[in-house]
Amino acid sequence: MPTPTLTEDELDATFAALADPTRRAILARLAAGDATVNELAEPFALSLPAISKHLKVLERSGLISRARRAQFRPCHLEPEVLDGAVDWIERNRRIWAERFDQLDRHLRELREPAPGTTEGRPTEGPVTEGPTTEGKQP
Amino acid sequence: MTESTETHQLDITRVFDAPREVVFRCMIEPEHLTHFWGPVGVSTPLANITIEPWAGGRFETIMVNDETGEEYPSRGVFVEVIEPEKLVWTEPSFGITSTSTFTDLGDGRTEVHIHQSDLPEQFATPEAREGFNSSLDRFAAYLATL
Numbered sequence: 001m002p003t004p005t006l007t008e009d010e011l012d013a014t015f016a017a018l019a020d021p022t023r024r025a026i027l028a029r030l031a032a033g034d035a036t037v038n039e040l041a042e043p044f045a046l047s048l049p050a051i052s053k054h055l056k057v058l059e060r061s062g063l064i065s066r067a068r069r070a071q072f073r074p075c076h077l078e079p080e081v082l083d084g085a086v087d088w089i090e091r092n093r094r095i096w097a098e099r100f101d102q103l104d105r106h107l108r109e110l111r112e113p114a115p116g117t118t119e120g121r122p123t124e125g126p127v128t129e130g131p132t133t134e135g136k137q138p
Numbered sequence: 139m140t141e142s143t144e145t146h147q148l149d150i151t152r153v154f155d156a157p158r159e160v161v162f163r164c165m166i167e168p169e170h171l172t173h174f175w176g177p178v179g180v181s182t183p184l185a186n187i188t189i190e191p192w193a194g195g196r197f198e199t200i201m202v203n204d205e206t207g208e209e210y211p212s213r214g215v216f217v218e219v220i221e222p223e224k225l226v227w228t229e230p231s232f233g234i235t236s237t238s239t240f241t242d243l244g245d246g247r248t249e250v251h252i253h254q255s256d257l258p259e260q261f262a263t264p265e266a267r268e269g270f271n272s273s274l275d276r277f278a279a280y281l282a283t284l
Contacts, residue, residue: 015234093148095177096252100152102174103164107156 017061030077162222
């Protein structure tokens with residue numbers, strides 16, 4: 001979680017860009033090599049303006065870049081940005097693993113409060129009915 | 139290539155040595171969540187947790203980096219709450235939906251399974267998926283204007 005490679009906004013844009021099947025297909029095509037808008041439009045039953053719209057979303061997310069050559073402006077995949085999104089998933093997996101480790105510890109503590117820590121701790125409220133009162137042994 | 143774009147799905151399973159009701163309550167009561175929600179090096183103070191455990195209710199947390207004080211807010215909304223079996227919430231800013239399932243193993247232990255995806259389960263039919271995709275498109279269009 002700390003110091004993400006991509007900022008939250010960048011991730012938002014990346015995931016939003018990845019959420020569309022046409023855009024994912026465009027990225028898959030670009031993984032095979034740079035392509036112009038016309039080449040990208042070919043396999044889809046979409047107008048050039050519709051493809052351009054998708055490309056704009058991809059470009060804004062940083063997932064692709066476009067050459068400045070005015071006439072063809074071939075599109076180029078920027079794999080590092082995609083890696084950033086994948087990193088985020090890996091990080092999220094780690095967060096959940098650590099969360100579960102701590103939940104495990106917390107549950108153990110609820111079951112068997114460490115000696116001397118039962119008093120004065122912020123009350124967590126009895127989680128189970130009944131046994132908690134019994135558990136307070138003199 | 140296509141594979142890596144589909145990996146923003148996460149499945150994680152863990153067995154806890156506690157009854158299902160207890161584990162479930164840990165997930166929906168801030169007093170419990172504060173003890174484990176932040177990963178290592180990150181805390182989630184009680185005051186930063188809002189949990190309204192019903193469909194449409196908020197599930198909001200602000201995790202705080204212990205060292206730098208940097209804050210990581212998360213604004214979720216519950217889609218489905220079936221006590222003590224299932225919790226589904228969505229984080230609109232990421233378009234990610236998390237489903238946690240609590241299974242009573244019958245011996246006092248509980249298996250928790252977390253599934254995260256960009257496609258809520260209730261949108262799994264083709265018709266519904268189309269609707270969902272169009273809302274994602276609207277969302278993407280909105281993002282593009284920011």
